[in-house]
Amino acid sequence: MRALVAVVFILLQGLAAAALFLLSVHGPSALLYASPVYLVVAAALTWWAGRRSWLLLVIAGFALLGAAPLTFYTLERIERVADQRRIAGTQVSDVRDEPILLAGRPIGIRVSYRVVTPKRGYFYIVPSVHGVGRSEGFSLSPRRWSFDGRTGIEFGPFELGKGHDVVVDLYPETYHSEEGNTPCFRRVVRPLPPAAEPVPLRIEISDSAYGSVERSGREERTRGAYDMASLLGNVAASVPPCKVQP
Numbered sequence: 001m002r003a004l005v006a007v008v009f010i011l012l013q014g015l016a017a018a019a020l021f022l023l024s025v026h027g028p029s030a031l032l033y034a035s036p037v038y039l040v041v042a043a044a045l046t047w048w049a050g051r052r053s054w055l056l057l058v059i060a061g062f063a064l065l066g067a068a069p070l071t072f073y074t075l076e077r078i079e080r081v082a083d084q085r086r087i088a089g090t091q092v093s094d095v096r097d098e099p100i101l102l103a104g105r106p107i108g109i110r111v112s113y114r115v116v117t118p119k120r121g122y123f124y125i126v127p128s129v130h131g132v133g134r135s136e137g138f139s140l141s142p143r144r145w146s147f148d149g150r151t152g153i154e155f156g157p158f159e160l161g162k163g164h165d166v167v168v169d170l171y172p173e174t175y176h177s178e179e180g181n182t183p184c185f186r187r188v189v190r191p192l193p194p195a196a197e198p199v200p201l202r203i204e205i206s207d208s209a210y211g212s213v214e215r216s217g218r219e220e221r222t223r224g225a226y227d228m229a230s231l232l233g234n235v236a237a238s239v240p241p242c243k244v245q246p
Contacts, residue, residue, distance in 0.1 A: 002057060006050030009061035013042040016068035028075035038071055089118035090125065092210040097129075097203070097222045100169060105234040108171040109140055109226065113205065115164050122156035123207050126168050130202040135193035135228035140170035140201075143177070172228070174235040176242050184242035185235050192232055198225035 017039035024031035042064040049060035095113040099106035111127045129140040145168040147155055158164055176186040200221035204211030211220035 002050050002054060006046055006057055006061070009046045009050075009057070009065070010043045012065055013046065013068070014039060016065060017042075020068060020072060023072060027072065028079040030075045030079065031072065034071055034075060038068060042067065086118055086123075087207055087215055088209065090123075090208040091116040092125070092205050092208045095127075095203070095205075095210070095220070095223075097224050099224065099226065100171075102234075102238040105238055106226065106231060107175065107234045107238055108143075108169055108231065109201075109222065109224075110167065110169050111203070111222075112165070112167045115158065115166055115208070116161060117158040118160065119158075120160045121158060123158055124155065125158075125166070125205060125207045126155070127170065127203055127205045127211075129170055129222065129226075130204075131193065131228040132199060132202055134196060138172065138193060138228050138232065140172050140231070142168045143171050143175070144169045172232045172235060174232050175239070178242060183239045185239050186242045187245050188232070189246050193229045195229045195233075196227055198227045198230075200224070201226055201228065 017035045020031045020035035020038060024035065046057070046060050046064060049056040093114045093116075095111065097109050097111045100108035100110050109129055111129070113127070115125050117123060117125075126142045126145065128142070130136070131138040144151070145155060145166065147166055148164055174185055174188055176184055178184050200223070202211065203220050203222050204217075209215045209217030211217055213219060
């Protein structure tokens, strides 16, 4: 009977290990390796306790089941601290911006910058540009980029201590792409901001402190002056409408 209960505990621990493994996709990457280790250790200790006494079995069974969420939260905390240190150690410099023109009209902003990271890996260190004043709430998002002169979907890898040159093209939410990466205009349901004098817009670069007060940086503005309303509207005047509209 005691052996049967031990097997039940081990099966539950197997489910917990499977959950940890699945959580590694969007959670701490170390769970990929921690989950099988947890299962081997938990199963071995549970089986050992089951051969000794009922008291040891019950204590070990429940304690080791509780170790699964503890493992998750511990590794999540460790990874969060490591990410914070990496972000704090990421250096962004030589930030420049210029308008992207189509048919003589500005429809987006090209941002170029240099990045040095404190560790090797793939990191999403890309800019976003946000409206100010009456255009606050509207922003420009990355659509394409080059990394050290290479274009395509790959963004990295960043090498420890090496400077990487990044160029990112950002467009407003009215700019979309259809089949064959063909640009098109997509209507915005909410009211667009009124036209105004071009001004420097707020810019921040993700996974770094650049432009982010929340990440211990300071607010940054583009060097050039832009009118968010014009950027949104110029897309409609420069590219055909999308086949699918909201």
